[in-house]
Amino acid sequence: MKPTDNDADLRALFTRPGFRTWKDKVASVHGCAAPIKLRGSSIITHKATGKVLKDTVGSVWVPCGTRREKLCPTCAAWYADDAFHLIRSGLDGDTAKGISPDVAERPRWFATLTPPSFGPVHSRVVGAGGRLKRPCSCGEWHSEHDTRLGTAIDPDAYDYEAAVLWQAHAGKLWHRFTIALRRHLAHAAGMRVAEFRDAARLSYAKVAEYQRRGLVHFHAAIRLDGPEGAATRAPAWATKELLADAIRAAAEHTVITVARSTGEVLELRFGAQLDLRDITTEAGGSGEINDEADIRSSRLASYIAKYATKSTGAHDGPDRKLRSIEDIDRLSVSAHHKAMMRTAWELGGLPAYEELHLRRWAHMLGFRGHFLTKSRAWSTTLGELRNIRARFRLAETLAALEVAEDDVLVVNDWEAVGFGHDTDAEREYAAAIAEALLERKLNRDNKRGQDR
Ligand SMILES: [Zn+2]
Numbered sequence: 001m002k003p004t005d006n007d008a009d010l011r012a013l014f015t016r017p018g019f020r021t022w023k024d025k026v027a028s029v030h031g032c033a034a035p036i037k038l039r040g041s042s043i044i045t046h047k048a049t050g051k052v053l054k055d056t057v058g059s060v061w062v063p064c065g066t067r068r069e070k071l072c073p074t075c076a077a078w079y080a081d082d083a084f085h086l087i088r089s090g091l092d093g094d095t096a097k098g099i100s101p102d103v104a105e106r107p108r109w110f111a112t113l114t115p116p117s118f119g120p121v122h123s124r125v126v127g128a129g130g131r132l133k134r135p136c137s138c139g140e141w142h143s144e145h146d147t148r149l150g151t152a153i154d155p156d157a158y159d160y161e162a163a164v165l166w167q168a169h170a171g172k173l174w175h176r177f178t179i180a181l182r183r184h185l186a187h188a189a190g191m192r193v194a195e196f197r198d199a200a201r202l203s204y205a206k207v208a209e210y211q212r213r214g215l216v217h218f219h220a221a222i223r224l225d226g227p228e229g230a231a232t233r234a235p236a237w238a239t240k241e242l243l244a245d246a247i248r249a250a251a252e253h254t255v256i257t258v259a260r261s262t263g264e265v266l267e268l269r270f271g272a273q274l275d276l277r278d279i280t281t282e283a284g285g286s287g288e289i290n291d292e293a294d295i296r297s298s299r300l301a302s303y304i305a306k307y308a309t310k311s312t313g314a315h316d317g318p319d320r321k322l323r324s325i326e327d328i329d330r331l332s333v334s335a336h337h338k339a340m341m342r343t344a345w346e347l348g349g350l351p352a353y354e355e356l357h358l359r360r361w362a363h364m365l366g367f368r369g370h371f372l373t374k375s376r377a378w379s380t381t382l383g384e385l386r387n388i389r390a391r392f393r394l395a396e397t398l399a400a401l402e403v404a405e406d407d408v409l410v411v412n413d414w415e416a417v418g419f420g421h422d423t424d425a426e427r428e429y430a431a432a433i434a435e436a437l438l439e440r441k442l443n444r445d446n447k448r449g450q451d452r
């Protein structure tokens with residue numbers, strides 16, 4: 001068989017000088033598709049004697065670190081895996097990261113807060129067993145793959161302005177909800193908010209997910225601890241039922257008042273549909289996340305992690321900012337999503353909405369919040385997980401030098417000199433390394449999970 005160009009390119013890559021060094025660099029960024037290439041130096045000096053123990057001059061690569069699957073599937077997979085551990089350790093504990101398994105005993109719920117309706121959209125009303133209960137309000141029985149699902153039945157009557165303004169305030173609405181939740185909890189316990197802070201601590205991890213209609217809803221694991229967070233037991237009055245009631249009341253009463261482009265008052269709140277589900281640690285809740293009354297913590301963690309790497313959920317939606325309103329016409333997204341982008345672009349041109357930076361976020365249909373957020377006391381942070389990895393690498397170097405970290409001074413001086421891979425053969429080879437390393441990481445994590 002005649003080798004293809006591709007094979008020839010790959011062979012040229014394997015045999016070129018410096019291939020081994022290149023390969024090690026690719027592995028050092030776990031096969032990132034768009035690594036940042038740095039040149040500079042790193043000097044490790046012994047503090048007491050001033051002796052230079054290691055002087056690295058040359059080039060180092062750093063992974064792009066994106067969470068967006070479309071931009072770099074490798075870094076997105078690592079991000080999702082980190083996110084999984086971050087959520088999971090707050091649900092089940094992780095002694096290796098200093099989070100007590102007691103967190104599983106605390107009052108906690110999995111809550112879904114949805115946007116309200118801005119007009120009827122094509123939908124499927126599914127009952128038990130996945131069968132359609134009734135036709136869409138347009139009269140049709142839509143198939144699961146119908147591209148009209150989630151789009152406005154009557155675009156002229158759909159309140160795009162309110163939808164975009166809601167979306168632009170969604171992050172703020174969530175923030176207000178958490179404040180209201182503390183207030184409701186304090187009230188239920190018969191204390192003032194200031195006293196509540198000394199008695200208990202509210203923790204959460206939440207993810208924003210785009211619905212088909214182009215609006216985000218929030219999934220959140222919400223937990224109540226003692227005043228010191230994960231390390232302390234919640235007070236006796238803090239029952240699961242009390243937490244559930246407070247979540248419902250807070251979701252219902254959270255409101256932000258803004259002005260429409262006409263000056264008319266618009267109240268932004270969550271939709272009446274609030275979904276609260278129990279979180280179990282062991283068996284139970286093993287089915288689809290959509291139809292179980294309770295949900296297993298490991299499943300919940302992977303669900304949240306998966307959504308953290310998605311973008312708008314609009315098929316082939318843009319991942320980059322729009323430069324002009326004409327950009328919108330060229331996109332291959334539904335007329336409904338385009339209408340949201342156009343509305344965001346137009347409102348973004350009005351001085352009244354300047355602070356919302358709507359044009360900058362038009363490609364995200366107005367949402368400018370974070371996809372994955374958590375309160376400080378929930379568990380570890382993504383930054384800490386990365387630090388652990390970086391420290392691990394440093395620890396290896398120091399072990400080889402036979403010195404302790406406290407005894408040395410590390411000075412790094414790097415400058416970016418390039419981005420990404422240069423040829424298709426390089427990209428292909430990096431992707432293969434990425435796959436192998438990710439598999440190894442996931443196997444290791446699984447094994448660790450079983451040992452626990
Ligand atoms: Zn990357």
Ligand SMILES: [Zn+2]
Pocket residue numbers: 121122123136137138139140142153
């Ligand atoms: Zn319909």
